[in-house]
Amino acid sequence: MDRKRAMTSVDLAALVGELREYTGAVVDKAYLYGDGFVRLKMRDYDRGRVELVLEVDDPKRAHVAAPEHVPDAPGRPPNFAMMLRNRIAGANFEGVEQYGFDRILTFRFEREDATTLVVVELFGDGNVAVLNEDREVIDCLETVRLSSRTVAPGSQYGYPEERFSPLGCDYKTFAARMSESDTDLVRTLATQLNFGGLYAEELCTRAGVEKTIDIEEATDDHYEALFGALERLREPILEGRTDPRLYETTEGEVVDATPLPLREHEAEGYDATGFESFNGAIDEYFYRLESEAEESVETGSDRPDFESEIEKYERIIEQQEDAIETYEQQAEREQQKAESLYGNYDLVDEILSTVREAREEGRSWTEIEDTFEAGAERGIGAAEAVVGIDEAEGTVAIDLGDGKIDLDPSVGVEKNADRLYTEAKRVRSKKEGAQAAIEDTREDLEDVRRRREEWTADDEESEEGADRERDYLSMASVPVRYDEKWYERFRWFRTSDGFLVIGGRNADQNEELVTKYLDPSDRFFHTQAHGGPVTILKGTDPGEPARDVDIPEPSKREAARFSVSYSSVWKDGRFEGDAYEVGPDQVSKTPESGEYIEKGSFVIRGDREYYRNVAVGVAVGVKCEPDTRVIGGPPTAIEPVAETAVRIEPGQYAQNDIAKRLYRTLRERFSDTSFVRKIASPDRIQEFCPPGGSRIVDE
Template sequence: MEPKQELSSIDLAALVTELGRYEGAKVDKAYLYGDDLLRLKMRDFDRGRVDLFVEVGDIKRAHTVAPEHVPDAPGRPPNFAMMLRNRLNGADFAGVEQYEFDRILVFKFERGDEDTEIVAELFGEGNIAVLDENREVVSSLETVRLKSRTVAPGSQYEFPQSRINPLDVSYEALEHKMNESDTDVVRTLATQLNLGGLYAEELCTRAGVEKTLDIAEVGEEEYRKLYDAIERLKEPLQTGEFEPRVYEEEDRVVDVTPFPLKEYEELDAVAFDSFNAALDDYFYRLDLSDKAEKGGGGAEANRPDFEEEIEKQKRIIQQQEGAIEGFDEQAQEERKKAELLYANYELADEVLSTVRGARDENVPWSDIADTLAEGAEQGIPAAQAVEDVDGSTGMVTITIDGQRIELDVSMGVEKNADRIYTEAKRVEEKKEGALEAIENTREKLAALEKRREEWESDDDEEETDDDEERADVDWLSKQSIPIRQQDMWYDRFRWFETSDGFLVIGGRNADQNEEIVKKYLNKHDLFFHTQAHGGPVTVLKATGPSEPARDVDIPERSREEAAQFAVAYSSIWKEGRFADDAYMVSADQVSKTPESGEYVEKGSFVIRGDRTYYDDVAAEVAVGIRCEPDTRVVGGPPSAIEDDTATSVRLQPGRYAQNDMAKMLYRKFRERFTDQSFVRKVASADKIQEFLPSGGSGVVDGDGN
């Protein structure tokens, strides 16, 4: 029996009932794992932390997740996650609905400035669309353009065509739909009544109707039994009184349901208090099973997962660095508040004295708030500064120069300022603790990397150094590909390695163009640029940044590849042109000093002396996955990339937007590799997008290897 990987419509109907109990929870943050798993971290005032998972890839599910089952947050959040954070931070979860009886959930969020809906399509290829208050698509994981519907940024969201809801069908409608069929009972229930195979069989069993009975032989007695079985099936879905079960077969999970099924009476079952808890347990154990099956055997299976643990420590360091930066900002903000209080002493004192005097006369807090609001309408500066009056805490919030400051009414201005200064000091002390923690994490990371090096050095002794034998490795067919990744100093730039092994770097914007020339352009490097305006500064490195500059013989092939790189990532790609001219000069011909009376804007430079031109250079790039000596996405001129990768796709200017092309390539790579988990880890759509030129792209016929 194959384990269930997608939730059914009945599962979703049960889920909606339970998730409704979290209405009012506050959204803290959104995360996107890979390209298809969304996590919303929320705070429920009765239940505490709530992590909501929505997955729309090979696995299609939605449910809350226990903290111990939540994976570490991914590194740099992709654009989709950042967009959600901007829209949902501090928003209230306003509930969830199932669209008719389809496998579609609509999550609703409310915030003062804007409302947001997240539509999770848990069918077909799967998709998540984010809608604004006008139901216009803000963004989506996948762009859908069909005759029947469109899901694309800027368009009105369109649901798929409605299908019958078997839980709302009348007896007459059931009888009519069944009589339209020309097959047996169970298939008719599954297809005509939209019940799916499992619940169609369950209804037949509960009703005592033979599954394979031909519709032509079915009469009112059987229809009545089936209708009564549907009515009994929907009772718990309406009341929310579930008896969830996770079903097991041969020590592995195979299904999860909101109530016991007669079809599964022969299977072992584990009961849960809530359907969300059952779903969490099921999919967590299903994931562990998948990892175990894909792990393979032999020495590689016994190899510690250094990469995962190293990535974990790097993520922790990144989080700690972010926290330290946050502490600095918070401490600075608190000090600014205290300074603003002193700078506006009379205003703050007038607010405090007014509220304190009213409280001494037992004036209710609500009346104080009304009086201050009236004063603000009359133009009284002190009253206009008051943002909020909170009688439950005895605090008044004022706004000075756009800064919100909370004042304790029981204190004067000085003591309030001292209280704020004390908070700034407390934050700074937390920063000291965080600095100590980050050093400990860095030590753990260094120890892990050393252990990995020792392990791999042992492996190297057993491996052949024969380059031809290495080239024969069929990476696409390998069941498990070891991940070897290392952050490089040039990762934040555009970059590739030429066919001769020389590094080429290019700027992504004017700031990086400036940085590359000022910091990384050495004496014997070569500088490339397009004739067209709006191209990246491109530098062909003769030596690394930490190496002494020396004169190196750079082959013509590498120079041509650098010229093509400069052309492909320039503005001509966005303009849809397929070729342009480029030129090359030596490092000493590049200057930031303009001629007298002229001005050189940021990211631009003055070129003096003769240039070497490359005419009609093709605007083409290849993007692929390299498996040795490291595992990563690479992109650049096809002649440099295609021989360096296990598989690649060649591109030219075309009609597919950058993010859409990144997703297309991700799917292509997943189809080509047997080890699809490897592709998810090293070649997500976001990582692929970093190597795509700005603007639309199309796949070249005979698209690489």
């Protein structure tokens, strides 16, 4: 039983017309899960919430999903999702086109400031590319550089060579394509006509011809019968008269979803369920396909799902924080409007008096609006401030430079300002309520974390170390145990002796590390080359008092290698460089007389301990014990504690490209591919990749 894992060209042709029915929907947010699943949350005037899912990894699909079928929002949006939000949040969905008969869809979004095209490639490795109106690539999930086409940020998007479409050909063209083949009928329909295996067999069945007849033996009668079957198949698809079916086995496992009933599936004895729309059928199919896969995983444990609870509370906290920020901004706007009325008291009073007097004289709202427009043309200040009249509400809108303010002309300036002050106060009270709620949620979150720690401690005690013998790569479901640490916003790793090493990502972090985190028991490392990170080898863990510590030599050499690997040495494509080590008291922000120190730079005084010709080298891996997280740094420190790791060296792939390659490599090594997606997204992996080009060692 072959279960569909990618939508076909026929599927997309049938779906495009249905997706266009959502034209006018407004985008709220964009999400990215892993490196191949994009979700666009939209709202439609008639339908309400609309969830457009675009998955280009496995499976490959594009359709509107029922809200209950979409996953919860991920905790931290990756760079691609943030870029997409910035481009299309608030934009109108204006339609979708299929590229020829290819498995490529181009979605169009319009906003006052920009037109954005989202191209979804549902073939090969899959890709999502975001383009501007000139079809220049803004960003993409996968960079493609081939002799025939390029898909890379800053380049013109290159569609592949368009495939022949059997949905628009006439009989003469059809017969000519068929006769060019050197194989049998069904293979010719599948390849030369681009129908694929299932629909090629379906055409033969509907036409009543033997599918294995060799092309050289095929007659005009065979061609005419097949073309007639093709016309009967394509007409309802092109005209939007689909009759969708969801097919499943007698055991209840889904097999396929199709825009029309297929005799091939009926012959297999599959049960068929009809749907009103093909979009509904394909959504139900992929939802059940994923659900059935999850149900087949035997976890072998009654351990509570602490991770889901933690994700839920973290998601609630994020929403509450967004609400607090929104409330404060809204309150500030209302207060500013009120203050602006008092700051322009005479002008506002003139506008209100003019409207009030005109209404008392019996003049219509249209006449009042025309009067203000005429006054604005003559340069009258009060008239220029008026930007609209709302006859239904009986209000006049003005703009004093701080945005539109709706005024009630039946009352004076003071009461209009008081209304705005009252609204600001009301919004601030909502903010206070949200602040109280977020504290409650944080307490709930800490309670779940505490219970997880207790469970883990009891589990470890009862198993007496059995966890260390688990084969995590083969496990069908790997439990996620992850708490974000304060130092993860810096570059970091733990040496082979267990010492924490932290490094700056930029000048601001370099400054912060030295001024806040460099303690007397630490060691300071830096490269001789310009553009290296501040690297601190912590003698004690954060929270421990500083004390004299004898740091082993291997840890120092790993810190030196870390310092060199994340410096301009790697970026320049070199494979070794020099580093030095000093004590904390030798690092100063005080320059010599007449000199100037840039942000992130420091003066080093006294003798230095040099490490010459230090080889660059970074390993990125996944750690499963005692917690689960992606880690990266010198191979001697990473590989012994990682369940699996991959080494990289200076090479040709940019940071985001090598991160995606590492993600795919690591994911393929685990049976539980969803585990890697949860803890080691390409964005998180990229945090451990040195600046500049890289390649996988022995790739």
